[in-house]
Amino acid sequence: MAALPTDRLGFLLSFRGELTGARIRAALGVAGLHPRSAMTLMRLAPGAMSQRELAAAMEVDPSQLVGILNDLESAGLAERRRDPADRRRHIVEITETGSRTLQRIDEAVSTAERELFGDLTEAEQVLLRGLLDRVVVDPAAHECE
Numbered sequence: 001m002a003a004l005p006t007d008r009l010g011f012l013l014s015f016r017g018e019l020t021g022a023r024i025r026a027a028l029g030v031a032g033l034h035p036r037s038a039m040t041l042m043r044l045a046p047g048a049m050s051q052r053e054l055a056a057a058m059e060v061d062p063s064q065l066v067g068i069l070n071d072l073e074s075a076g077l078a079e080r081r082r083d084p085a086d087r088r089r090h091i092v093e094i095t096e097t098g099s100r101t102l103q104r105i106d107e108a109v110s111t112a113e114r115e116l117f118g119d120l121t122e123a124e125q126v127l128l129r130g131l132l133d134r135v136v137v138d139p140a141a142h143e144c145e
Contacts, residue, residue: 013135020116027108031101036060037077040068041094041102044078048093051080077101 005011021035028038036058043049043057051069055062069092072078077098083089094102117125 023112023116024109027112028105030104030108033101033105034068034071036064036068037072038102038105040065040072041077041098041105044092044094045099045102048091050083051090051092054092072098 005015025035028035031038033041039058040054043054049057051065052062055065058065060068069078069080073080075097076095078092078094080090080092083091117128120128
């Protein structure tokens, strides 16, 4: 007898992930941003960094990041400038408008997360985060261990 979909952990995680993703995308709608753009602003919030460091931190191909940064720059949310010490290097930072936008995003995402995880205690949320960090999404990386 075949297992029920709710008995399959991968299926359950995928289904809940889709619902969670839809909720988070709706929250990001307050700023009209794609999740990758919002994530980029979050990465830039602590301070400026090189474009290469940002691509590595976000785990995206540098060519993908260029498109994201083009959109953020066009919207006035981030800016790139040449590094005076190394003209080949670009420094990226969030603008004041980007910081205000990020604050609105943070409030909307916090509300969505309270709705999504409101039935979990703080300890359960910490446990869930730890368990999700251990889910292997790149089998090739797991084989190298």
